[in-house]
Amino acid sequence: MKLNKIVISVAALAVVSSGLFAGTSNMDVAKVFEKECQGCHGPNHEGGVGADLRPAKIAKKNAYMLAETILNGRPGTAMPQFKDKFSKADADKMVDYLQHFKGKKIEVLTLENVKKGWKKINDRMEFLKKYPHPVDVKQNTDICFVTERDASRVDFIDGTTGKILSKHPAGFAVHVTVTNKRQPRYAYSISRSGLVTMFDLNTPGQQKIAQVQVGSESRGLAVSPDGKYLMAGNYVPGGAILMDAMTLEPLKVYPTSSVINMDGDIGSSRVAGVYDTPYGPYIAFALKDAGHVYIVDYSKPNFPIVGDIPNIGKILHDGFENEGKEIGRYLMQASQGSDVMGVVDFKTKSLVAKVYTGPGTKPHPGQGSSWYNDKYGQLFATNSMNVGLAVIWDSDWNVVKEVKTAGGGLFIGTSEHTPFIWSDCVLGGPSNWNKMYLINKQTLETDRIITVGTKRGTVTDPVTHKVLYSWSVPTVKDKKGHAVVPRILHAEPANHGHWTMISEWNAGRIGIYEAKTGKFVKYIKGLTTPTFTYSIEHRQTIPGA
DSSP states (O other): OBOTTOOOOGGGGGOOOOSOSSSOOOOOHHHHIIIIIHHHHOTTSOOSSSOOOSHHHHTTSOHHHHHHHHHHOOTTSSOOOOTTTOOHHHHHHHHHHHHTOOOOOOOOOOHHHHHHTEEEOSOHHHHHHHOSSOSSSSSGGGEEEEEETTTTEEEEEETTTOOEEEEEEOSTTEEEEEEOSSSTTEEEEEETTSEEEEEETTSTTOOEEEEEEOOSEEEEEEEOTTSSEEEEEEEETTEEEEEETTTOOEEEEEEOSSEEOTTSBEEOOOEEEEEEOTTSSEEEEEETTTTEEEEEETTSTTOOEEEEEOOSOSSEEEEEEOOSTTTTSEEEEEETTTTEEEEEETTTTEEEEEEEOOTTOOBOOTTOEEEEETTTEEEEEEOBSSSSEEEEEETTSOEEEEEEOSSOOSOEEOOTTOSEEEEEOTTSOTTTTTEEEEEETTTOSEEEEEEEOSSEEEEEOTTTOOEEEEEEOOOOBOTTSOBOOOOEEEEEEEGGGTEEEEEEGGGTEEEEEETTTOOEEEEEOSOSSEEEEEEHHHHTTSTTO
């Protein structure tokens, strides 16, 4: 039994420097790492989306080259540039901290601690009686959510008009929003800082009902299809938390502070994706560092784990479920360390296939895509973080097409109202991150490309290079007065399927496009790093979303 991942003391976190770095820096590198780097590289620097940065991996590497990577990023990966935030001395100090990191104490998730962070904000039953119907919209399924990452807010937007209805503080870097499909007046968000918030969408301004601090770093969220339970996934402390969906009262925790990974090591695992399914009374959650998916049966007393599917792959992240026949039976789980999409069968509670996405691809499907193709039947697709590639496979779990795009992406999505799957290139660097590829769902070829420039936007035919549509783009400038190349990501249906919303992360707005053609409609402005969007009406029919 190996114990190399069990680390020694929280006090060691303060050991940040051996004094060998050049220059002077006042940066609190531990805090900066937690805010800027931990999401990709892990709380104990064990890696994930980003590389393993533990001393055993990097202590003997050239410190100068590591500092250069911090300042200038690494093209073709998710590693961004920090030269606008860090001085050379800051980068040197960060490298020294990483090369001499002693680890920190692994916290254990407990129900007692989570319950301490639970608080009621408004009386749900009082709101239920006072507002039987939505006040701000015709029906609450018209509402779309937007996460303003750097503003730590969740916003509610009328998806039929684009009007911003309300904005709410909801924790650092709000990550995911979901709705209660059985009672869609209730919505939930989770922040990277571990704060879960419940909203009542029928009330004026979509008021908060309750909040609970489930940990210090979190990611996933899912509501059971019967509307009774909500589950959150934690990075720190590692584990999952089951709550009452009507009150946010914590009911049970599933610690993952001591699990066995694919290499036989014992250590803590973060919990990444959390998934509900209409196929059975199950909520599943992925152990990011251990390569397992656990299945919880919420219909049984004490909500037991009834399935443990191991050896899916290394570094499990996000995923999605099948549509069509036996909807929600199969979970497509991304393994970014093994470059596969593991297919978990809820019926047999087993791993039935591994779809290989290609060397170094790091699959990141986001909401994923599942649609019917006349030739192949039900198809599925994922984006790739490190490679400009949309990988498409069939229900026999064979890859049928690889569609090249301009650069690595994070989200690929579709709906019944559009002939395309929409694939972003947000990790493709400044020359490519302003592009969205619209891939025809029947031909499986790129049909058109949306490009948002600093002054002009276009929709072009990739074969003839003919401009099909164009529009004037308001120029956004950075602090130095330079025009910003819009960084676009995450296509989400809206307005009863007539529109597709695309976030412009660094331009502070959302572009709205015709779902059937890709033609630009208008902008929703006045946002801060809009990232994740969520259409209640669309997600009502999507399993595990």
